[in-house]
Amino acid sequence: MKKTILSFAAAAAVMSFGTMAAEAATKACFIYVGPIGDFGWSYQHHQGLEHMKKELGDKVETAYLESVPEGADAERAIERFARSGCNIIFTTSFGYMDPTNKVAGKFPDVKFEHATGYKREHPNVATYNSKFHEGRYIQGVIAAKMSKAGVAGYIASFPIPEVVMGINAFVLGAQSVNPDFKVKVVWANTWFDPGKEADAAKALIDQGVDIITQHTDSTAPMQVATERGIKAFGQASDMIKFGPTTQLTSIVDDWGPYYVERVKAVVDGTWKQQDVWGGMKEGHVVMAPFANMPDDVKKLAEETAAKIKSGEFNPFTGPIAKQDGSEWLKAGEVAENGVLLGLNFYVKGVDDKLPQ
Amino acid sequence: MRIELVKRPERSKLFAALSPLIALGLTLIAGAIMFSLLGKDPVEALYYYFIDPLREVWSLHELAVKAAPLILIAVGLSICYLSNNWNIGAEGQFVIGAITGSILPVMFPDFQSWIVLPLMLLMGIAGGAAYGAIPAYLKVRFNTNEILTSLMLVYVAQLFLDWMVRGPWRNPAGMNFPETRTFSPSAVLPEIWSASGRANWGFVFAIVAAIALWFMLSRTLKGFEVLVLGQSPRAGRFAGFSQSKMVFFAFLVSGGLAGLAGISEVSGAIGQLRPTISPGYGFAAIIVAFLGRLNPLGIIAAGLVLALSYLGGEAAQISIGVSDKVVRAFQGMLLFFVLACDTLILYRIRFVGASAAKTVEATQNV
Amino acid sequence: MFEDILITIATAATPLLIAAVGEVVVERSGVLNLGVEGMMVMGAVTGFGVALTTGSPWLGVLAAIIVGALFSLLFGFLTLTLVTNQVATGLALTLLGLGLSGMLGESFVGLPGIKMDYIHIPFLSELPFVGKLLFGQDPLFYVSLLLTAGVAYFLFRTRAGLTLRSIGDNHTSAHALGIKVIAIRYLAVMFGGACAGLAGAYLSLVYTPQWIENMTAGRGWIALALVVFASWRPWRILAGAYLFGAVSIGQLHAQALGIGVPSQLLSSLPYLATVVVLVLISRNRRLTMVNTPASLGRPFVPDR
Known part of the structure; x- marks a missing residue:
């Protein structure tokens, strides 16, 4: 026992030397809401970390905490990072918004980057997000071309603006090809429960949809679609391995370039507060290769992607009617980012009532 | 062998x-x-696990923040378990307490006075106790197994909270994200010693509740009743104690304390309602109750140990990966x-x- | 379409049924093991890993059963030999299982698994309406039915079953009669573990053939609830599991039809239904008293 205490003391001494020596490198720290093994949201952020580490090499040191619950634990986790010598901290879930800002106020020298939020209460807080809906529009175009039934199934997680935006973009894309196209929505009330997502996919297929898309994280719906012999879209990562003959394409969250850019800015001392909402143009949203579709559909999808990527076309361009038929956007009018980021209504053609 | x-x-x-x-x-x-x-390196790992979180004052505050709900819920559960009432739905009572306690700051944000906070705490206790009374009633009236009903009600409470923060109670200024408005300063549980960290009065409540229940169990007739009915219902009946009343007593006390933990957590550590407000405190508290050998004073120690293992786990994740x-x-x-x-x-x-x-x-x- | 919905319900119910039927044997012997979730997730990761490396889902199933049983031994040693508190030990087992499975499965994340083939019997499987439902499902579906029948037969029609139940009802008198209480409880706990492991393998090899951390997502708890729900009777567990499955799938269909009821309310239906049915069943006080193992959760130390 005595020996253990001694070695603890020795360890403590080593520790304090350790921190002194480490100050040369920039330390980038990440907080994930799920396990890095979720193969979805947190997994992709961790891939971004790995990419950044490879790009910047010796200049950075990294650390991460996974499965940090939103709520009281988040603040502690962020503060611990701030105290442990992190120079930049990425908090990668919406629920970390208030804790991030609170801790940022206490540590003005540390940079904070909060994903998907809108509060920047201190000059050392930046926010970033991705325009996933751009990819969903392209999916809608493909779905309308590929579907014989004229109706797609949409497995949704929670009714937050980002998800609603995705459903709307998907419908708009589909209607650009087939104005009568319909979407059935099932809320799984989870980001992550393979069994439930599989059940939702089966329920939708049994009700006659012949294309499945999802805004939940697991690969289960893709497998169900494969089994039932219909087509589907992947989510968050390229899921082609789970449906080699099924996946049409997938929206891949590629956080790597953003993380390289921002950490490098800290290394160079050029970091500034900003609010970035990057899409296909910035390379934050990448489409997995278009597959399992005829050449003409592929060509149309590629053209649509190119138009969005070049900035020539915005999916939320009028005329767009709301679900009840009333006008939302006039012809040629483009939705403001502020409205989109707080979106809580459907466009015409969605076969669901949005929880209010 | x-x-x-x-x-x-x-x-x-x-x-x-x-x-x-x-x-x-x-x-x-x-x-x-x-x-x-x-x-x-095992020595390094264990050092981060058990010693590092205790080295700094802010971290001790965090320990108190993490331990408070665990202790508060667990001491209530100890009454349940000692009297043979298997309440495993404290998580649901925690959530409902948080919701009822939040009625004032969410629905009447302009009502700001010193009395808001005491009212919130009382309403939180009442909500948690009322939700705990459901399995108690079903047990007494229909002989329904309380393990199952209290557990099922956890899921219902969580979904109810989810619906509230996405629907009726959604923050009007929150960009349609699922959260309520942030509480006004008069509705926030104060920090004990804010110069050094963010531990709030919830920890004090926990300690007071533990001591009070310890006193009740070891020094009063009511405590004797709990123990007798728990160990031998027959003997309890001969002594004139009512089994049914004890079921309600145990569930109301543990539900009320879980409710208090819920509103303290929301008002003190979070500052608003969100779809998830507890990382499973209600379940972790069951472990704490047994680690503390169902003794309220032992539970204080057990709650601190379990909290330490969370904090130490984080330190180990960060430092040695x-x-x-x-x-x-x-x-x-x-x-x-x-x-x-x-x-x-x-x-x-x-x-x-x-x-x-x-x-x-x-x-x-x- | 109707047949497909029934099959979906069967798939959702089968893992719950398997785990709950295992647990009923454990509880009938007087032991409450709340670690089902932990044993299940260990079974899921083992089944997936072994099937992937050997290419045989059946070997995966076998390994999951063995690992489930071994993992439950840990619980058995603590609660039976060292007479620790069963509730707390079960919860600790769940914690350990979730952590350990995550560690073991780290390299399996993102790999498509091996799906167990469905049964196909020429002619019979092609019958209209019922062919696929009765003769064309995954093999473990049939195993789950056989298991239920077997456990029901064992508990209520065999001498060994009677012995097991007598231990659960009163371990002291069973001991006095010379029954080896602890040894039989060990066997019961291991059987429960084996079933939980099998249920886990069902998740990672049939339901959703992949490995993801925490993929059991609370199903172990539902299985535990089903045991009480069924008042410790195997056939009622079957009914309960299918009812639970039907309500869960039904709410998804209701949503897909766009009926506009808050999804949270629909999602809570299975739980509310469980409570309601439970109240209805337990109103008959005598019936539940007869079925509840009286020694459930109580520690037993043989005196010499």
């Missing part, structure tokens, strides 16, 4: 004190082996050892060899 237990004539005071230390020792050894197998899963497995191991070593308090362990003659006393008769 076979292991046999011999009941001690009475609780061993020596092992009551020693068993946590033995458990810690065993955990350290097993942990060291595990970390070595993972290719980490062991993953969250290792942390959880390690937690499970710690619990196993603590539970196993507590056996020594009531029993002596004998290793019985293949031939009866080779019986070896493993521990001295104390």
Whole structure:
């Protein structure tokens, strides 16, 4: 026992030397809401970390905490990072918004980057997000071309603006090809429960949809679609391995370039507060290769992607009617980012009532 | 070889004190082996796990923040378990307490006065107690198993909270994200000593509740009633105690304390309602209650230990890069050892060899 | 379409049924093991890993059963030999299982698994309406039915079953009659572990053939609830599991039809239904008293 205490003391001494020596490198720290093994949201952020580490090499040191619950634990986790010598901290879930800002106020020298939020209460807080809906529009175009039934199934997680935006973009894309196209929505009330997502996919297929898309994280719906012999879209990562003959394409969250850019800015001392909402143009949203579709559909999808990527076309361009038929956007009018980021209504053609 | 237990004539005071230390020792050894197998320096890992979180004042505050709901819920549960009422739905009572306690700051944000906070706490207690009364009523009236009903009601409470923060109580200025408005300063539970960290009065409530219930259990007739009805309902009936009333009493106390924990957490540590407000405190508290041997004072220590294992887990993740899963497995191991070593308090362990003659006393008769 | 919905319900119910039927044996012997979730997730990761490396889902199933049983031994040693508190030990087992499975499965994340083939019997499987439902499902579906029948037969029609139940009802008198209480409880706990492991393998090899951390997502708890729900009777567990499955799937269909009821309310239906049915069943006080193992959760130390 005595020996253990001694070695603890020795360890403590080593520790304090350790921190002194480490100050040369920039330390980038990440907080994930799920396990890095979720193969979805947190997994992709961790891939971004790995990419950044490879790009910047010796200049950075990294650390991460996974499965940090939103709520009281988040603040502690962020503060611990701030105290442990992190120079930049990425908090990668919406629920970390208030804790991030609170801790940022206490540590003005540390940079904070909060994903998907809108509060920047201190000059050392930046926010970033991705325009996933751009990819969903392209999916809608493909779905309308590929579907014989004229109706797609949409497995949704929670009714937050980002998800609603995705459903709307998907419908708009589909209607650009087939104005009568319909979407059935099932809320799984989870980001992550393979069994439930599989059940939702089966329920939708049994009700006659012949294309499945999802805004939940697991690969289960893709497998169900494969089994039932219909087509589907992947989510968050390229899921082609789970449906080699099924996946049409997938929206891949590629956080790597953003993380390289921002950490490098800290290394160079050029970091500034900003609010970035990057899409296909910035390379934050990448489409997995278009597959399992005829050449003409592929060509149309590629053209649509190119138009969005070049900035020539915005999916939320009028005329767009709301679900009840009333006008939302006039012809040629483009939705403001502020409205989109707080979106809580459907466009015409969605076969669901949005929880209010 | 076979292991046999011999009941001690009475609780061993020596092992009551020693068993946590033995458990810690065993955990350290097993942990060291595990970390070595993972290719980490075991001493360093254990240092981060158990010592690092205790080195700084802010971290001690965090320990109090994490331990407060665990202790508060667990002492209430101890009354339940001692009286043979298997409430495992404290998580739901926590959530409902948080919701009812938040009625004032969410629906009447302009009502700002010193009285808001006391009212919130009372409403939180009332909400948690009322939700706890459901399984109690079903048990008394229909003889329905309370383990199951209280557990099912947890899921219902969580979904109800989810619906509230996405629907009727959604923050009008929150960009349609699922959260309520942030509480006004008069609705926030103050920090005890804000200069050094963010521990709030919830921790004080926890300690007070633990001491009060300890006093009740060990010094009052009501406490005697709890113990008698728990150990032998027949004897309790002969003594004139009512089984039904005890069911309600236990559920109301534990539900009320869970509700208080809920509103304290929301008002003190979070500052608004969100779809998830608890990382499973209601379930972790069950472990805390048993780690503390269902003794309110023991529960204080147990709550702090479990909280430490969360904080230490984070420190280990950051500093030496062991993953969250290792942390959880390690937690499970710690619990196993603590539970196993507590056996020594009531029993002596004998290793019985293949031939009866080779019986070896493993521990001295104390 | 109707047949497909029934099959979906069967798939959702089968893992719950398997785990709950295992647990009923454990509880009938007087032991409450709340670690089902932990044993299940260990079974899921083992089944997936072994099937992937050997290419045989059946070997995966076998390994999951063995690992489930071994893992439950840990619980058995603590609660039976060292008489620790069963509730707390079960919870600790769940914690350990979730952590350990995550560690073991780290390299399996993102790999498509091996799906167990469905049964196909020429002619019979092609019958209209019922062919696929009765003769064309996954093999473990049939195993789950056989298991239920077997456990029901064992508990209520065999001498060994009677012995097991007598231990659960009163371990002291069973001991006095010379029954080896602890040894039989060990076997019961291991059987429960084996079933939980099998249920886990069902998740990672049939339901959703992949490995993701925490993929059991609370199903172990539902299985535990089903045991009480069924008042410790195997056939009622079957009914309960299918009812639970039907309500869960039904709410998804209701949503897909766009009926506009808050999804949270629909999601809570299975739980509310469980409570309601439970109240209805338990109103008959005598019936539940007869079925509840009286020694459930109580520690037992043989005196000499």
